Amino acid sequence: MSKLPKKTRETSLKKKSLWFKNKITPYGFLSPALLILAGVLLFPLIYSFFLSFHEWNMASGEAMKFSFLDNYIKLFKSESFWHSIKLQLIFVGASVSIELIIGLAVAIFLNKDFFADKLVRALLLLPAFILPVVSGLAFRFMYNPQYGAINWFIKKLGFAPIPFLSHPKLAFLAIVIQDIWRMWPFMFMILYASISTFPKAPYEAAKISGANRWQIFRYITLPLLKPSIVIAVILRVLNALKAFSEIYVMTNGGPGNATTILSLFIYKNAFDFYDMGFSAGVSYILVIIALIFSVFLVKKQFDF
């Protein structure tokens, strides 16, 4: 009779080890990814935060010196920092809003069945996949006042060639145009994906009650599209905050500092002047801006 309790004990032991196994397994599967991310992402981020409280010019050969908030005080007092912030905000605001308008208009315009419609949409999306460096250089080539294609059109229209990249305001306009060209198809694609699945019923009802095109757009399309617009805009804002290489190769932040948006400002301070603590501080400001938008995105789009 002593057999029975033993067996129950065994099963309960087995259950317990299984319970333990089930507790530990999910972490086991996660750990390789988390370990490598801790090394290449989390630790550098923490290190950068630590760095932002230190004064350190890497080129001087001197040791790192704790300076508490000095870097942050310095950057808030720095005119060129505020200039970069201003450029960054105008860059993001102008390019994303114009991309939204073009993307929305084209999404509505192409929301039809027509010859080679899939091919047309695929071709329109190509610029979004072009290497940013190639895009930046192609525009630099086309903007050239002597042999650039854009200036050829301008001359054909009877105007004098415009030296886009050597004039501060025009250079800024030029980088915005480049971004719009490359990225409105992204807006278009996300909005089209949503618009092409809309129900027909509200449109039929609107037509019967005699609504005009603007009313249909304003009171049916726009409200239905709103969630996708919000997501597309946030994604594009986050993306525009990352812009670097295309501007680096087009203008390198110039002329002067007319196109030095935050990423270029950080790059210059870190890798031209080797002022590591200061640029770590500036990059944390950029992180905070990006995080604010990320939180909106996360709340809107993702759930477990």
Add this chain to the structure above:
Amino acid sequence: MLNRDVSKWTTPKKIMFYTAVIILLLVELFPIFVVISTSFKPAKAVFDSNPFAFFNPTLKNYKEVLFERDFINNLINSVFIALMTSIISVSLGSLAAYSLSRFDFKGKKSIGLGILISRMIPPITLSVPLFILMRKIGILDTHLVLILSHISFILPFIIWMILPFFKGVSKAYEEAALIDGCSRMQSFIRVFIPLVAPGLVVSGIFSFVYSWNDFLYALVLAGSKVQTVPIAVSGFIGQFGPKWGAMTASGTLALIPTFIFALALQKYIISGLSVGGID
């Protein structure tokens, strides 16, 4: 909106519609046309501002780029780095996505959100500490440093991109495997991997393209001994005498994998885009 089928429209309306579509395509694809056509131009024609002027196409620029410069080496570097990044990111990413999709555990939500938000951090922010740390370890200007830095932004993206594929696998399959005595790892390899294979391939291609397109890390963390394609392309436009012919030829070669990807994977692109946009 109601009359969405253009083939049923009246002829003048049709003509107007197709004209507008063609103009849209011409304007939008013009810069790409300029890059590709310039790459076939002889030296003199490159500096002819008329983009439609006739010229005798030549392969001279491609010959220069491929045989007189180090571009073949740059291509090998880029392919190697992109492949390694994709393989590592997809393997680790699918393990992590499996865990996030199939288990309930403490800290799941914060780990998942942390991974998602980390995707939004601008790479320029990481470039400063990565440069200092990698310099200390002594691996600047190597393939390894670029693979590691690319993983930092590609792996979080991959985890989120594969997650829906894992969530789509019916629980019944896994339960059957577990009852048959499979361990979790066996069920992951034998049941999940075959079922999510399309997702793995698509996200692998996405990560290849992201790694391929990266310029910032390639510039900051490497660039003299280990040069990737984007660095080489921009290298043709030095301060003195820009070599537009060579730049556009190498640029055209650099565009091939991304354009094949964009045209072939149309179906999956939207789901990829909505997870993290494009860099």
